Amino acid sequence: MISGIDEAGKGPVLGPMCVAGVLLEEEKLDALSQMGVKDSKQLTAKKREHLAVEIKALANKYYILEVSPFQIDELRKIMTMNEIMVACYVKILEELKPHHAFVDAADVIAERFGENIKKKYNAEIDITSEHDADEKYPIVSAASILAKVQRDALVKTIEENLGIEIGSGYTSDPKTIRFLESWIQEHGTLPDFARNSWETSRRLLGKLNKNQKVLTDY
Numbered sequence: 001m002i003s004g005i006d007e008a009g010k011g012p013v014l015g016p017m018c019v020a021g022v023l024l025e026e027e028k029l030d031a032l033s034q035m036g037v038k039d040s041k042q043l044t045a046k047k048r049e050h051l052a053v054e055i056k057a058l059a060n061k062y063y064i065l066e067v068s069p070f071q072i073d074e075l076r077k078i079m080t081m082n083e084i085m086v087a088c089y090v091k092i093l094e095e096l097k098p099h100h101a102f103v104d105a106a107d108v109i110a111e112r113f114g115e116n117i118k119k120k121y122n123a124e125i126d127i128t129s130e131h132d133a134d135e136k137y138p139i140v141s142a143a144s145i146l147a148k149v150q151r152d153a154l155v156k157t158i159e160e161n162l163g164i165e166i167g168s169g170y171t172s173d174p175k176t177i178r179f180l181e182s183w184i185q186e187h188g189t190l191p192d193f194a195r196n197s198w199e200t201s202r203r204l205l206g207k208l209n210k211n212q213k214v215l216t217d218y
Contacts, residue, residue, distance in 0.1 A: 001060065002026055003098035004139030005089050008040070008147035010081070010106060012169035013198045014176055014191075015155045016068050019085075020147035021092035021101075022139055023061040031058055032138035039134040039141050040148040052149040055142045063095040064150050069195045076197045082107050082116075090120045100126040102140050104133040158193050171200045180204055 001023055009017040024032075035054050036047075043051070056062055065088055075084050085106035093101060107113035114129025130136065134144040159165055167175030177200075183191055184204055194201055 001098045003096045003101045004143040005092050006104040006134050006140050006144035006147055008151040013171050013195050013200045014169035016066050018147040018151040019065040019088040020143045021063050021096050022059050022142045023096040023098055032142055037138045037141045040144040048145050048149050051145050065091055069193055072195055073197045086116045089117050093121050102128045102137045104140055105129045105131050
């Protein structure tokens with residue numbers, strides 16, 4: 001049995017991170033390519049949602065781990081983000097129990113990421129850890145699609161509950177930054193779906209506090 005693992009939402013300042021794993025018999029791998037599975041970033045949202053349904057139907061098993069902003073902030077107090085990623089991937093492996101796993105490396109040194117997973121995983125396993133594995137291996141592409149669709153749905157739920165658009169959640173998204181600036185200005189703190197440990201969060205909060213001190217001087 002073979003699995004592919006990938007994440008969506010490691011870097012955003014808003015929203016959860018989703019890590020997905022797909023377990024398949026080797027004979028089913030060709031079916032992924034035939035259905036048009038590719039890196040989730042190369043697909044439209046509608047196409048990803050369609051493929052996610054087909055992937056779940058084809059898979060022997062799949063598992064999607066949701067990691068909230070609060071959990072990320074708490075874990076970062078005791079470990080690095082790379083160590084968090086290793087722990088998440090190990091959790092996926094414990095659920096799927098494949099013989100061989102293909103993973104999209106979340107470390108600048110891809111081989112080290114794979115070795116760290118093997119050290120933490122309490123079973124024999126072959127791991128292929130590479131950068132851009134979601135572009136090279138359809139089974140990792142499938143995992144990337146499930147992770148992305150799940151995260152997008154969770155972000156959409158946040159927007160529906162607020163009645164406000166928050167953007168993609170990434171720090172490079174002007175809509176996300178405008179939302180955060182407006183929220184902080186109005187509430188004086190971060191929303192509960194923001195990552196407090198992110199530099200962007202600290203910078204925007206610091207900017208507000210600095211402005212408040214200036215006003216107090218008058």
